[in-house]
Amino acid sequence: MDVNMTRIRPYGDTLDDGYMQLSFTLPVPLSAEARKAAEILAEKMGLEDVKVVYAHSIADSFSFFVVYGRCIHSVDMTAIDIPKVDADFMSYEEINEFIEKRIGRKIVVVAACTGTDAHTVGIDAIINMKGYRGEYGLERYPWFVTYNLGSQVPNEDLVAKAIQVDADAILVSQVVTQRNIHIDNLTHLAELVEAEGIRDRVLLIVGGPRISHELAIELGYDAGFGPGTLPSHVGSFIAQALERSIRNRAEAKGAYPCQMNP
C-alpha cells in the first residue's frame, strides 16, 4: 500500500476512497426534506457521494440519520508535531533502581481528584497499592512517598498539602469534562501553584480520560496522561523529569555561584 503521508484520507476498502460514517439527529420531523437536509449537511462537511442510509423519526419532532460518504479532506501527517511525554518507560524495578542511584532519596508526590470531580478510580489506579492492570500503584514503590487526598478536593487543599510535605510532584485527576469544567479547574490549579511560588520546585501532572499531553502542556503542566496510563508510565516520567530538574538546578548553581553567596 502506497500511502502518501502528506495527504492522508480515510480508508473504506480502497486507498484514498475517503469513506466515513456519520450519525446525528436533526430537530425536525422526518420527511423527504429532512433527509435532504441531512444530505446537504454532510456535503457541507466535505463529503461526496453522500448516502443517507437510515432515517428514523424520534418522538415525532426529531430525525435520526446514519450517513456514509467520501471525505474530500486530507491531512498532512508529516506536518503534525505534537509534544510527547519526555521519558523512557521503565519497569517497577528499573524505576526504583533509577531513583536510588540517581536521586538518592525518596520522591514525594501528592495526588487528588479536585474541584467537584468525584471520580477517583483513575487516580487510585495510579497511586494506590492495588494499582491497575496487574501493575502496582506508586504507593507500593519503596522509593515513592505518596499522599492520595481522594475526591472533590479543593485545589487550595492540594497545594497546601504539597507545600506541607515538600512534594516533588502534584498529580491531579480530571474526569468530568462537561462544559469544559476540567479546563477551568486545571487553569485554576496551575495559577495557584504559580502564586504560591512553588512552580519551579514541583512537577505538575494531570491525567484523565480526555487528557492528552498536548493539552497538559498548553495548560502549563509538565505532563498529561490519558486513558490506559499505567503507574509505571507515570513513575518513569516523574523519576526522569525530577532527575533532570535536579541536575539543571545544580548546573544553574554552578553557573551562577555568586548568586548563591550574595
Next chain:
Amino acid sequence: MDVNMTRIRPYGDTLDDGYMQLSFTLPVPLSAEARKAAEILAEKMGLEDVKVVYAHSIADSFSFFVVYGRCIHSVDMTAIDIPKVDADFMSYEEINEFIEKRIGRKIVVVAACTGTDAHTVGIDAIINMKGYRGEYGLERYPWFVTYNLGSQVPNEDLVAKAIQVDADAILVSQVVTQRNIHIDNLTHLAELVEAEGIRDRVLLIVGGPRISHELAIELGYDAGFGPGTLPSHVGSFIAQALERSIRNRAEAKGAYPCQMNP
C-alpha cells in the same frame, strides 16, 4: 423548542449544540500523531470541540477512530425544494375503482431488474401476487396486467417487451449501486426508450434502496421509489399519472384537430 428552520443544526441534548458522531479508518499505524490526524480531519470537516473517544489499531497498518464533535454547519430547510411523487395514495380498492371509472381499461406494466442486477426481491414485492408487508402486488389487481421479466434482463429486452405488449408503464429495479453502475444502467434504459420513440407513451418508473424521486427525475424518469415502498404507492401513481397523460393527450387532440385529419 424554538427551532430556526433556516439554520438547522444537529441536536445532541440541547438545541443547536451541533453534536454528531463519526467513525472512520486512516491508513496509518496507530500513534499519537494518527490520533491528532483524526482530530484535524474532523476539524477540517467543520467540527468543533472534537473528541477522539476511541482509537484502535487494525492489523498494525490501519487505525480506526470514533469521534464526537459539534458541527458548525447548518442547513436552511426553507430553501429545500425537492420534487415529490405527484399522487394521492389510494388503497387497493380505490385504485381499482379509479382505473375502472377514469381509465376504463386495464393498465399494462412491464417490470424487470435490468443489467447485471439479480436482486428481484424488491421488484417482486411490488409486482408479484404475494406482495409486501401484507399488501398484494400489482399482479393481484384486477385492473392491472403485469409482466415481470425477472432478473439480469438486458434493457433492450425490457423495452422490446414494452413495445410488444403496448405497455403503459415500464418499471425497473436497481439494487446494486457499486461504482454507480445503476446510474449508467438507468441512463442507458432512458435513452433506449427515447430512441424507440415510446417515451411519451410510457411512464418510466425506477425503484430500489438507493433510489429517490429526486434522482429519478434527474435521470429523466417519471418517478422514483425508495425503501419501504408499497405496491399501492406505485399503483396510485401509475393510475393517476396515466389518467393525467390520457387527459392531456385528449386535450392536445382537441387543440389541434387539423393534425388528426391531415
Next chain:
Amino acid sequence: MMRLDIDMALVDRARWAASRIGDGIQPTIDAYTTTSIERCVLRLLGVNGVDENDVPLPNIIVDQAQASGLLEDGIAYWIGSAMLHEGASLPEVIARLSSGKLSLDKVRPQDREGVEQTIQHEANRVCANITQLRLEREQLITELNSTVPPYLYIIVATGNIYEDVIQAKAAAKCGADIIAVIRSTGQSLLDYVPYGPTTEGFGGTYATQANFRIMREALDEASRECGRYIRLVNYCSGLCMPEIAAMGALERLDMMLNDAMYGILFRNINMLRTFIDQHFSRMINAYAGVIINTGEDNYLTTADAYEEAHTVLASQFINEALALRSGLEAGQIGLGHAYEMDPDITDGFLYELAQAEMARIIFPDAPLKYMPPTKHMTGNIFKGHLMDAMFNLAGVISGQTIQLLGILTEHVHTPHLQDRYLAIENAKYIMNNARHLREEISYKKGGIMEKRANEVLAKATSMLEQVADISLMSAIEEGMFASIKRERTGGRGLDGVIRKSERYYNPFPEIFMKEITSCNFSPVLWGDEVKG
C-alpha cells in the same frame, strides 16, 4: 422448580444475620432526630419557599430552633405550642414564622397532649393528601399500564428542567417506562434543598419540588399519549433524604434512589446521620407507595465485579432488613445490582446471569433494579452497544423488574437524544426477540452458574454474620464495605444529629406505620402483567 439450585439454608442464615444487623442499629436510630427530619416535618406541615437570600424557610426555622436548643423536642412540638400559644391556625403560624414576626424561642412550651391534638389534626390532613396522590397513581397504573417487565428505565441529565422535559417525553415516546432525572453533581452534599424551577445543573438537574412537579406533569401528559403510565424517579439521598422523600410524596414521584449506606460510603456523610435519615425517609416512601432503588451498583464502580460480587448481595440483605423496618413492603424494595464484569472474561455472561438469577431467587418479591455496564464501557460505542445488549438479554432471561438501560456513549457524555433512542431500541429488540427464553431454558445442576451463585452466597453470608457480630457501625469503621473506612464521628452532617428529649414529638411515624402495618395498605405498584 428453582431455576438455580441455591442453598436456601444459607439464604436463611444470611437473612437472619441481616435482621440482627437491623436490630442492632434500630435503637440508635430511634434515639435521635436530625435537622433534616425536622425540616421535613415542617415541609409536610406546609412550610415552603425561600428568603431573600434563597435560603429555604425550613432551614431558617430549624436552624433557629437548633440554635435555641429546641430541636430535641421535635419541631412539631414547637409548632403546636406556637399554635396554641398564639391561638393561630397552622398557616398563620407558618406565615408569622416565615416573615420573622414570630420566633419559636419566644413561644411558651405547651402541654404535650394539647400539642398532639392540634398537630395530629394537621398531620392527618397532609397524610390524606399523600394517600390521595397514591390512589391517583394506582388508578393511572390500572388504567394505563400495559407493558411487561423488565421495565425500561432511562436517565435524563441536561441540567435544565425544561430541556429534561423534552428529552424525557421523547424517551417515553420511544418506549421508556421509567424516567430518572439525574441530579446535579454535589447536591447530595448540600444541607438544604434548592427552590424553584432550575436550569443550570451540572451533569444533572437539581432536585427541587418545582422541578418534580414540572416533570411529573409532563410525564402524565406523555403517559396519556403513550397509553402507558410513565414513572418518575429522583434521588432521595444525601443530606436531605427525608425532605426529598416528602417532596416526592407530595409530587407523586414513583421511585426514589434511596440506599441505607450509600451516603456514608460514597459521599462521606456521617453514618449516624445517614442511618437516622434513611429510616424516616423510607417511612415516607413506604406510605406514599414509592418504590425505592438501592445503590448496590456503586460498589462495583470501584471494586471488581467478579471478585466483590458478594458485597452486592450482602448490601442487598442489609438494605432489605432496614427497609422492612421502615414499613416498606417487599414489592417496594427495589434492590440494586449491576452488570459490571470485564467484558473480556471468558464465560462472563454466565457469571452475570448467575448473579442476576440468584438475586431473583433470593428476593422473589423485590422489584429488582438492574444496572447496566458502565465501568468497562469505552469510547468504542459499537462494542458498548453489544455489552448493553448482553445486559438486556441477562435482564429478560433472569426476569428483572427494572432495567436501567445502558447507553452506548457511557464513556463519552451524558446521553444525547439519539443515544437514548438507540438504547431503547436495543432493549426492545433483545427483550422481544428472547421474550420467553426464560421459560425455555434451565441450568445445569452443579454447573458453572450454580457453583458461582452458591460461592457468592456463601461469601455474603459469612460477611453478614461477621458484621452482625461486631455491629454495622463497627463494620463500616473497619472498612468492611467497599474497602472504605468511615469513622463514627466523621463525615458531614453529624452536627445535624440531635438526641431526642423525653417530650420529643413527631406526628408522622405513628400515622405512617399504623396505615402501613394495617392490612389494607398494599400499594398497586405495577399493572397486572407483572404477576403474569
Next chain:
Amino acid sequence: MMRLDIDMALVDRARWAASRIGDGIQPTIDAYTTTSIERCVLRLLGVNGVDENDVPLPNIIVDQAQASGLLEDGIAYWIGSAMLHEGASLPEVIARLSSGKLSLDKVRPQDREGVEQTIQHEANRVCANITQLRLEREQLITELNSTVPPYLYIIVATGNIYEDVIQAKAAAKCGADIIAVIRSTGQSLLDYVPYGPTTEGFGGTYATQANFRIMREALDEASRECGRYIRLVNYCSGLCMPEIAAMGALERLDMMLNDAMYGILFRNINMLRTFIDQHFSRMINAYAGVIINTGEDNYLTTADAYEEAHTVLASQFINEALALRSGLEAGQIGLGHAYEMDPDITDGFLYELAQAEMARIIFPDAPLKYMPPTKHMTGNIFKGHLMDAMFNLAGVISGQTIQLLGILTEHVHTPHLQDRYLAIENAKYIMNNARHLREEISYKKGGIMEKRANEVLAKATSMLEQVADISLMSAIEEGMFASIKRERTGGRGLDGVIRKSERYYNPFPEIFMKEITSCNFSPVLWGDEVKG
C-alpha cells in the same frame, strides 16, 4: 443427552427419502458428461493459458472436440489417442494442441486399453500432486491451528485481488479464521474461467487460478504470522463448477461454495448440466480434502425464514445425500443454514436457536455453515450490529462449526475494513463471553423450541417424501423448491451436456473414488480442538 428432543424416526425417514432422491438422479448423472467436465479433465492434465483473444485453451480444445462430435468419448480418450498417434508426451501434445499445430479431429482413435494405460499414468501423477497438497494442508493445520469453533468466516470483495490481499490479511490479524473471496457478479454464468490475476471485478473478484494462488500465498504468510491456519474459500458454482474444483485442488483452497441445486434455482442454469457438474466437482473436492459449503441460505433471501424453514432442512438432506454419493466424508459436508428471521418476531431468537440446534443434532458430523442476517439488515448499523450479536450467540450456543460473520453495513456496501474489524470484535466478544453457555443450559421438554424444531422436521420430511416419489427433476419442474419453476430443458448450459458413448473415458473418477472409499482417506479438516 439430546439437547432438543427431536423425533429421530422422522429423521431416519427424511434421510431415507433423500437417499431415494439421490438414487433416482444418479443414473442420469452417470450417463452424461459436460463440456465443463471435459475442460476440467484437460486442466487436470495440465492444459492452461489463453489464446490471443483471451479464450482459455481448455475451451478452445473442448469446443473443437464438441464440434467434431468427439466429446462423447471423453476428452481424455482423445488426448490419449493423440499421444499414441503422435508418439508424443502429454506436454508435447498439449503444446501442439495449444498452438493449433494439432487438432483432435485429425487424430486416429486408438485402442481403448492403450489409451487408458497412457492417460492413467498422467492422471496418477496429477492426483499425487493433489494428495501432496492435501497433506501439506493437514500438516499446517496440525502445526498451527489452535482456535476453537465456531470458526470466524469473513468475506472480502474489493474486485481487485491485490486489494483483497490487504483486506484478507487485515481480517486474519483481527481474528478471522476463514477468508472467502467473493466472486464478481455474473461469473457463474460465464461458460469459461477467466485467466490470470484480475483487478477489475464487480461486487467481487474473479475466480481465476492465478487469483487463487496469490491469495493462498498471502494467507499462508498470514497463517504463520497469526499462528493459526487461515482457510481460503471460493465459489465452486455456476457453469464451471468442475474446473473451479480442479483449480481449487491445485491451489490448495480449503473450502468451496458448492451446492447441488443453487445454479438451477438461483442462476437458471440447466438442471441436467448442474446435477452432472456438481457430482464430478464434488469428487474433486472430496479427494482434495476440501470442505464444501452448501447454499441453503439462498432460499431465505427470497422466502420468509419462519415460514419456509423446512425447505432449508429438506435441501440439507438432499445436499448430504448427493455429496455422499460423490465420496465426500460427513466432515467435509458443510451444510448451510441461515439466521434470517424478521428481528421483530417475538421469540424469534428461540426459533432461530431451535433451527440451529436441530441442524446440529440431525447432522452431527457436518461442519455446519451458519449464515448471518442479511435480508432484514437495514441502514441502521447499530441495530444491525445487535442482530449480528444475537446470531453469534446462537452460533456459539448451538455449536456451529463455521460462522460467516454478519456485517453491520450489510444493507449499505460490501464490507469496509472497519466493518470487518467490528464484525470480528463482535463475534469474539460474544463467543468468549458466552463460551460454555452451550454446556450450561438445557431446553424445556415440549417447549417452544422443541415444538418448533419438530414441526419443521415433519414438514421437511413430508416434502422430501413427495420429492422422492415424483423424482427430483420433476419436483423442480413443479416449483417445489423456493417457489421457482425450472424446466428440464430450460436454463443455460444444456448445450454443454453430452451423453457418454460406450468408449467414454475419464481417468479421474476411478482414482478419486478408490482412494476415497479406501479406509486410509480421512482428511484432517480441523485441529484437535473441534472434537473437544
